[in-house]
Amino acid sequence: MPRVAIETRNITKRFGTFTALDGMSMCIEKGVIFGLLGANGAGKSTLIKILCGLLTPTSGDAFVGGVSVNTNPEEVKKRIGYMSQKFSLYEDLTVFENIRFFGGVYGLSNTEIRKQLDIIAEMAGLKGQENRLTGELSGGLKQRLALGCAVIHNPGIVFLDEPTGGVDPVARRNFWALINDLSAKGTTVIITTHYLDEAEYCNRILLMHAGKNIAEGSPGELKTTHIKNNLYEIECTPLMEGLSLLRNRDWTGGISVFGNLLHLNSRPGSDPATIRLFLENNGVQVVRMEEIIPSLEDVFISLIEEKTKGAGEGAVK
Ligand SMILES: Nc1ncnc2c1ncn2[C@@H]1O[C@H](COP(=O)(O)OP(=O)(O)OP(=O)(O)O)[C@@H](O)[C@H]1O
């Protein structure tokens, strides 16, 4: 049994003169939860649409469940489930009608749809509410129902494009429980998110920037590979004064604002006491300075800063 669910080979996608994907190559193993991360416009949705057989690449190829998106996009569509960035459900249909609609789209028989109805209603927490209008459901319930509809035909691979945008933390946690259930059953899940706490739940992460793959690994690997030196959290006033003082110093590998704190990615051999003294001697009061364990957000910002050197601080969104 091949262990590879998806392989892309040097995929480029241009819209006119604009290059949205620039030679993307990657491999996704079966059964993993694979997170695609990147700022707005990085090319995540474009890549997902190509992998779903909805867009054709300008050059390169991708194999989804062993099938080429160039030569056989219709076969690709049968093997995957897709939950798009915008809600895919019909708000003016009931829960049952949406399930029946998606079952029909994926070619299920009436008997199969009836069987799936119970499974999806249970999974979405909508048992007994099958006749409710979808538009009346909370964001969290709609999302669970949309996921149920995306996997109604039991695909081996499911693409979730920002499925948790705009729902509360409890609903997001419940949604992740469903994702973990799918993964436990052997389904390969490819998910995009801007919530970096969610990215921690992925087995593998690929960070995209300007249509390119700039880093890949497990959350743990990314932290140890890309932040090798000590990371300091600094609480100081005035904050922005501290930021501009620390920028471009010998001991600064990277510096970013995190809320009302600074995160300083130091260079080897930097002495925290010297840094603290430098700030205080220049009129910045240091309330607290301590070494911290990097989060994915630190890794992400540091990598994006590296790519956009000179363009200011890295931004998450
Ligand atoms: N049909 C299109 N025509 C022209 N440009 C497009 C088209 N689709 C996408 N783009 C451009 O390609 C780039 C990548 O877009 P894409 O939607 O893949 O980004 P994304 O990483 O999903 O961003 P977001 O996080 O905002 O969803 C953007 O600059 C976008 O404007």
Ligand SMILES: [Mg+2]
């Ligand atoms: Mg997108």
